Amino acid sequence: MPRLALTMACGDYDRTRALWEETVRPDGIDLTYLRLPVEETFFRMMRHREFEVAELSLSSYVVSLRQDPPPFVALPVYTSRMFRHSSWYANADAGVESPEDLRGKVVGTPEFQLTACVWMRGVVGDRHGVPYDAYEHRTGGQETPGRIEKARVDLGDSVRISPIPAGRTLSSMLAEGEIDALVTPRVPSPFAQGDPRVKRIFPDVIGAEKAYYADTGIFPIMHVLVVRRDVYERHPWVAQSLYKAALEAKRIAYESMYDTSALRFTLPWLTPQLEEARALLGSDFWSYGLGADNHRTLSAFLRYHHEQGLSDRLRTPEELFAPEALESAVI
Incomplete structure (x- = not known):
């Protein structure tokens, strides 16, 4: 059976690099990864729906939920987080x-x-x-x-x-x-x-x-990964495949960043800064999914979004994501 060909537009991140290098391949998917500046990806996805999968501004995604039907379905993959x-x-x-x-x-x-x-x-x-x-x-x-x-x-x-x-x-x-x-x-x-x-x-x-x-306890979430709704509705299994692959790509990034034989990134104090981040934010400091910390973070953002007139109603974090990406089989 042929694999499903999807194009994904996303930034150049250590946490997604294994997807671009194809050392991690989503189950059943041939992924063409386009490394684009975030502003270009957001504009092309919001205006023209050019990609089957894309990184998207969390705010733009929540704004898009006002459409009927909403054009995208998000995965709890946070390609960008940053204190601002x-x-x-x-x-x-x-x-x-x-x-x-x-x-x-x-x-x-x-x-x-x-x-x-x-x-x-x-x-x-x-x-x-x-x-x-x-x-x-x-x-x-x-x-x-x-x-x-x-x-x-x-x-x-x-x-x-x-x-x-x-x-x-x-x-x-x-x-x-x-x-x-x-x-x-x-x-x-x-x-x-x-x-x-x-x-x-x-x-x-x-x-x-x-x-x-x-x-x-909030580490702000900036971007999420979205699937175009027509693709998701035809192939709902892609949500779990992409989510699993994104988790594995992030695990590889964590592991390689802590290789002290030679610095992977051009930052002199990378290792002690990584250790400090783990001490302050926990070992999985860039967590995906909808655990308690991310639920609290997303709830705060959704409240701000609604208070500032950008949402038609106050949403819950659970409403944002494909349910297939929030559940996994227990073995």
């Missing part, structure tokens, strides 16, 4: 010395529905008492003019939001003081270039993120 306190920036003269100072300010964001931005608006609301509607929002291209929301959203009157002028970028407006702050997944160019006009709102990023995890 580093994502808040401010103009040095804007009077933003702490998150509490964001109240009444003008804040830029490349897209309102970006997962990292949903997370950090929620965190600032929960932990610093400044909800997302306490400041104004400006959307647009960070480094290149003309960016639009890849997932169409209708916020109604729930938020003060408007696009930046045509031909302008968020990075230049932040440096020049035309916006007070910026929340974004990517480092803005002025900050990367050492421009003194731009600073981080959380200067001790690592300290803030460790404190956040210690208090909440």
